Amino acid sequence: MYQGIIMAGFGGQGVVSGGILLAYSGMVDGKYVTFFPAYGAEMRGGTANCSVVVSSEEVASPVVAFPDSILVMNEPSLAKFEPKLRPGGVLFLNTSLVSSRSKRDDIETVEVPANEIAEELGNIKCANMVMLGAYVKKSKAVSIEALKKSVAKVYVKANEKVLNMNRQAIERGAELVK
Amino acid sequence: MAEKTLMKGNEALAEGAVRAGCRFFAGYPITPQNEIPEYMSWRLPEMGGTFIQAESEVAAINMLFGASACGARVMTSSSGPGISLKQEGISYCAGARLPIFYANVVRGGPGLGNIAPSQGDYYQATRGGGHGDYRVFVMAPGSVSEMANFPRKCYEVAFKYRIPSMILADGLLGQMMEPLEFDFEPVDTSTIPEPDWVLGVNEGRKRRVVRSYDLAPGKMEEFNLELDSIHSEVKANEVICETIETDDAELVLTGYGTSARVCKSAMALARKEGIKVGVIRPITIWPFPEKIFSEIADKVKNFLVVEMSLGQYIDDVKLSILGKAKIDLHKRPAGGIPVAEEILGVIKQILGKS
């Protein structure tokens, strides 16, 4: 099993912490994982992205040039990363903020109204969790249980109420994938 | 030991140094190593140590010069341009026999270059780096775990032989997160005996002088030859190298650090296709595992060097093999990161397989 993932969006959408959570969950599940952020000058100007690899074998490079899945949180990220998605790969699209759709016919799109669901749950900030819930249910890269358990490990400063909201958001995201 | 944690390479390196006894850090911001001083700025005071954001790289290395002369386990870190600035001070430390430790989280060069991972500072690291005839003990980690665990060895060697030691990493190893385990318990610095060259309160002993000069005729040559014999001892005792499946190999892949990670994956891909590939991965790049290369070159006739530079590391491979095998080079400089599949392609080309 090998999954190379890129998660991308605006700064503040929890793209980096979402990537770390995914990597952490993979570690909990006993997988080989790496997390690699866009750093320095790349992260200026309000956009953020990171690469995560979850694998059953040692990971050579944490840089994901051609991802198996992309988790796209905003419009500019679709344009930037959609062309790099491997044929047969899956595009997870935050339809709350992205109006464009992919024109590629060799990939699958999972539409996730992440912001709307997050708002229903009470805080727009957990849109990244909705996205991860959908991704994990679809890809089975890590277990939903590990993801929910790891929330407290990654968001160490959050109180129980916020942690539970995040766990709910993960479930709601997962429910979108049949 | 402790449960696995997920840490960024730079932070793992900083924590590893603190656990290995580092109590003094002076540095200056530069990407992609900023997490090291950031981490040290709160972690060292917690341990009763000292963190200083210096006015320059030059000042930082000279603060180490002073603190090291007082016996502290000291550290600085930087990336290419900043390490260049520190070279004068590193040379002074080598000349004054001060056991400093530093890390270069290499970025693309020359000049300001970029902030992407690179291995372009190989010559600088393995040839001493500054003026004069000296070498530095250089370890090349290939994972976040090794970033965390190598500082201990660096301090051990630095203090044993009184030479500078360093970790040569790159932006990828510094920025990535990976699960890690520390393979050693934190060093209790109060139990380390004070060496007999340390400056300070000199009750009951003769005064001590730390210096890197000697103008008396013949004295500096004498000192250089003494340094040479220390270098020989380090070469004899401190080489660390990993070899994987070289026994039946028809081709040996070799690289260090990040390149070696990718070599291992390329080897796995090749073996799956029935191509017998092995890997030599030097963990110390000075001293270089010359003997291991030489012995393997007696049996294996094809070597493929993978490096994120224009052919620096390959020179040490050539000097070790001395013409006994054919050597090819796969290079990805200044931000290019080799990919296992592309290396497999090169292997097939070399071996004439489709």
Next chain:
Amino acid sequence: MKKVFERTKGLVDIPMRYCPGCGHGVVHRLVAEVIEEMGMLKKAILIAPVGCSVFADEYFNTDAIQGAHGRGPAIATGLKRIKPECLVISYQGDGDLASIGMAETIHAANRAENISIIFINNAIYGMTGGQMAPTTLLGMKSTTCPAGRSVDVNGYPFKMCELLATLDGAYYLERTSVHAPANVIKTKKAIKKAFTYQMEGRGFTMVEILSQCPTDWNLTPLQAIERVKNEMISYFPLGVFKAPPKPTKQETVKV
């Protein structure tokens, strides 16, 4: 017979390499006497610079360290942070302190680094053979300004005490000279103040000492002394440029 004068224990009993008429020997003795009088011979670390006083590490009967050109204040920072119980003295010349090491000097002062600098200002690079220094006077000749220092080409001589006095971290700054016995005595008092403040943990202290270099000034020792008196002091006025604030009435009562 009763001894009325003896050599300071602060200096090693070997001949110094300084030229006849040079001020370094006098200042070395003053520094050594103060260390001895303070009972700090076993607790002092002296930093020798690059320049004529590079060999200071051989002359002082204390622990010593010789460092890179201009980096004395940074080295002192490292020493003092690890051994705060020691008296840390950075001995520097004008090229060392005000040219190549300007950044280290200013930043150590600004950090209120608890160290003392003995700054020998003789307006010339001595060790390398008489090149222009950052403090070379206007019109003064050197091997790299053979027609005399001109503002158009070289700018102005640095007034280091005045410059550092603007920094909150500098606690005590005084400029003295060693061209006449009365000035030598004043210099010793200034050195003692600086070292005492350091051991009280009060911050950055520096004594700038105007000194003479007959050899590279191409003057006789007597002429050199005249130059300090007539030319240097008028550009580099002697005096205290930063001193501890006078205690308020309340504080005086407490004492």
